[in-house]
Amino acid sequence: MSAEEERGFVIRDRRGEKPAESSGAASEGPAASGRARAEPPTAAASRAAGASEGHAGHAPVPVTFSTFVFSLGTSALMLMGERLDPGQQELPVNLPQAKEIIDILSLLETKTKGNLTSDEQSVLTDMLYALRMKFVELTSSGSAPR
The missing domain is CATH 1.20.58 (Methane Monooxygenase Hydroxylase; Chain G, domain 1)
Incomplete structure (x- = not known):
């Protein structure tokens, strides 16, 4: 049974925790990759697909x-x-x-x-x-x- 639990996912309530790095949130590197793993899967997937942000943090211009x-x-x-x-x-x-x-x-x-x-x-x-x-x-x- 413990092998099955390790293969699944774990839900952790982090609402009461302080963020580990508040000033380095925009930095890229190990801290940024760790932050990406803490995001919900849907938010990480939409960011990876480019749905929430355009290039260089700018909103994409709609094609008209x-x-x-x-x-x-x-x-x-x-x-x-x-x-x-x-x-x-x-x-x-x-x-x-x-x-x-x-x-x-x-x-x-x-x-x-x-x-x-x-x-x-x-x-x-x-x-x-x-x-x-x-x-x-x-x-x-x-x-x-x-």
């Missing part, structure tokens, strides 16, 4: 039509040599891939006509305008200015 359009537009701008951060190194220009993303957004504009909210339509229209102007600027000058 507007965030999807913004993501594609940002990718196209980067392919046209735009840097998101002034300290970032120069990016290689790939106009054919940028044009492909612009064409995808244009297709989305056609296929979603009449089915978008005014905000979604505005994001899509403004993004397409900015991308097309940047693309024309790059292709009409014959080189990719920075």
